[in-house]
Amino acid sequence: MNILLVEDEPKVADFIRKGLKEQLYNVEVAYDGLFGEKLALENEYDLVILDLILPGISGLELCRQIRRYKADLPILMLTALGSTKDKVTGLEAGADDYLVKPFHFEELLARVKALSRRRLLVFPSIVHKVADLEVDGYKRIARRSGKEISLTAKEFSLLELLIVNKNRVLSRTYIAETVWGINYDRGTNLIDVYINYLRAKIDKGFSHSLIHTVIGMGYVLKEET
Numbered sequence: 001m002n003i004l005l006v007e008d009e010p011k012v013a014d015f016i017r018k019g020l021k022e023q024l025y026n027v028e029v030a031y032d033g034l035f036g037e038k039l040a041l042e043n044e045y046d047l048v049i050l051d052l053i054l055p056g057i058s059g060l061e062l063c064r065q066i067r068r069y070k071a072d073l074p075i076l077m078l079t080a081l082g083s084t085k086d087k088v089t090g091l092e093a094g095a096d097d098y099l100v101k102p103f104h105f106e107e108l109l110a111r112v113k114a115l116s117r118r119r120l121l122v123f124p125s126i127v128h129k130v131a132d133l134e135v136d137g138y139k140r141i142a143r144r145s146g147k148e149i150s151l152t153a154k155e156f157s158l159l160e161l162l163i164v165n166k167n168r169v170l171s172r173t174y175i176a177e178t179v180w181g182i183n184y185d186r187g188t189n190l191i192d193v194y195i196n197y198l199r200a201k202i203d204k205g206f207s208h209s210l211i212h213t214v215i216g217m218g219y220v221l222k223e224e225t
């Protein structure tokens with residue numbers, strides 16, 4: 001998942017970027033509003049984290065600009081100002097959620113996850129493809145080489161998560177939280193068991209496997225090149 005962070009305080013930006021990178025998100029940082037705007041409009045992101053008070057153009061103005069061109073891009077607003085009025089202004093400008101500084105990283109992470117989940121729920125009709133595998137999140141159908149694959153609800157959710165994040169390594173912790181809504185317990189092999197179920201249905205019998213184990217990291221869905 002690609003995240004754009006627009007934050008002018010280097011320490012805060014660094015704290016957020018490092019934390020999110022540890023969770024295997026790709027993060028690009030803009031230190032002022034104008035550069036943030038350029039990046040937001042030119043590149044494809046899954047989420048924007050936006051500070052309210054910025055040099056160049058303000059977070060509110062930037063938020064409105066992004067909304068004008070990218071209605072569906074989730075925006076999380078950050079601010080040191082915690083009054084209800086500021087919150088309302090931020091949400092009116094088109095932010096999806098709001099976080100008041102100072103915050104614990106876990107709070108930020110929870111919001112980021114919630115917003116990325118919501119994105120999956122709001123835009124389910126996109127058909128995701130990797131090689132000859134197709135996953136339609138709206139119809140809940142998966143096909144490989146044109147042949148429909150029968151999956152349980154959890155298997156489908158896991159496959160959907162992998163394909164939405166294709167080419168990105170997902171940790172077991174992230175998978176457990178997103179698909180099962182639970183904290184990953186190192187003692188359990190639940191994720192590995194389900195990955196094996198999926199492999200049996202998705203990859204078995206095909207010359208090219210799409211689900212790959214990254215030792216010490218997690219799993220990735222990708223076309224081997």
Ligand code: CA
Nearest residue numbers: 008051053054
């Ligand atoms: Ca600021």
